[in-house]
Amino acid sequence: MKKWWLLVISAIIFAAITGCSGGETTKEEKKENKPAASQSSEEKKTFAVNIDATGQLNEYLDTNFSMTTWYPHIKVVEIEENKAVVHIDTNDQEIAKKIAMSIWGWTNAHNNKLKLDVVELLDPEGQTVFIEENPLK
Numbered sequence: 823m824k825k826w827w828l829l830v831i832s833a834i835i836f837a838a839i840t841g842c843s844g845g846e847t848t849k850e851e852k853k854e855n856k857p858a859a860s861q862s863s864e865e866k867k868t869f870a871v872n873i874d875a876t877g878q879l880n881e882y883l884d885t886n887f888s889m890t891t892w893y894p895h896i897k898v899v900e901i902e903e904n905k906a907v908v909h910i911d912t913n914d915q916e917i918a919k920k921i922a923m924s925i926w927g928w929t930n931a932h933n934n935k936l937k938l939d940v941v942e943l944l945d946p947e948g949q950t951v952f953i954e955e956n957p958l959k
Contacts, residue, residue, distance in 0.1 A: 875901040875936045882928045892917045897946075904939040911946055918943040918952035930958050 880899050887893045895917050898909040906925050910918065922941045929938040942953040 870903065872901040872903070872936070879906065879925065879928055883924060887924055890920070892920045896921060901936070901938070904937070906938050906941045908941070908943045909946075910943055910951065913945050913951055915952060922952060922954050926957060929956070 876899060879901060883893065883896065883899065895910045895912050895914075896908060897911055900907050906929070908921055908925070910921065912918075921943060925938070925941050928934060929936065937956070937959075939956050939959060940953065941956075943951045945951050
């Protein structure tokens, strides 16, 4: 009986140490499954896109807001110098404001080194839906 309990306890400890959840995916795997953004219009732009900051902002939005009603409307997020440009699939001002507020939360956080001056949201035709200067500037 002692050997059986020792075997059970050993199996539980082994499972706890190795994390035996086979169905989980890591953040890296989730990122790899995301479709690449269209580059035809982005290639024509003459400004520099801050790739590191854009990646950090995308990760922040995905991690903190992916379950909200407005998050699926975001198609492309880019940081161009001190401006966030967000392409969305709607003209809804309320959705645009919620997205902008989440970006202000990221840029005005205590540990964020990049402070944005402007957030601009564009509809599918590239027209400005909402633009706002940083409320803390």
